[in-house]
Amino acid sequence: MCFNMSIVKEIEALQEEFRADFAEYPILSDHALQWYNASGFDHPIWPVIGKEFPDSIRMYHWGLIPHWVKDSDQAAGIRSKTLNARGETVDQLPSYRSSFPVKTCLVIAEGFYEPHHFEGKSYPFYLHRSDGRLLTFGGIYASWENRENGRTVNSFSIITVPAVGLTDRIHSHKHRMPLIIPENQRSRWMDPEISPTECKALIRSWEPEELIAHPSSPDLYRRKGSRNTPEIRDRYYYGIEGIDLLAI
DNA sequence: CCAGACGTTGTT
């Protein structure tokens, strides 16, 4: 699963790393993305690089709206359920298959959150690279035309796979994790010539050696108030050994 | 045949 993620980076840092420019420069007072925690259920716009626009970074809404959706009510109903697309079935399901493999994308993030269930309670953990470098999740995207107002909504879904390694130890409940595309596989993932079979073969459980994790604030999943504060991403001490020491 | 689904796994 992957319903919450984070990125706190300068716009320029993304452009340099991916040798791609923002198609529409985000209107940000400080030229930085400042998501300590973004909840998919709020459908934030997020930086992605799509197979059809490999030289630009675009801000797409998290929560894929399939092209066949008829109206905004239907769109609202489906996009909370398409934050993740299971890798096992992404090439078959009606909501995703027309995006695979022609509309795959790299979803740029610094880290992501997973809940650890322990003694009947849930504790969020933040997972990220120890060197602070960015991660790229494998995703799919779609464009939907809202006929009520003539506007186009671009959106994406993060592909999920069975959890492994540190992520599996943390997400002991669902055993799922986002598809992480290794740096040396990014160009392959973005290859416009790739066959469906070859593309499907790139959907594998993997996490970088550098991935580390720590418990984070129980406020992460609160419904009320701002959940996008610097503190929410910091290490939180629960005073429970099974939690505080889990990822050490 | 037509109406309805189409999706995944947070929390309280």
Next chain:
DNA sequence: GTCTGG
């Protein structure tokens, strides 16, 4: 758009 369940 296309499949499924009734």
Next chain:
DNA sequence: CCAGACGTTGTT
């Protein structure tokens, strides 16, 4: 607006 739901597919 109110009644009714609120969950999962193991072993941390």
Next chain:
DNA sequence: GTCTGG
């Protein structure tokens, strides 16, 4: 406690 569906 809070959300959804009727």
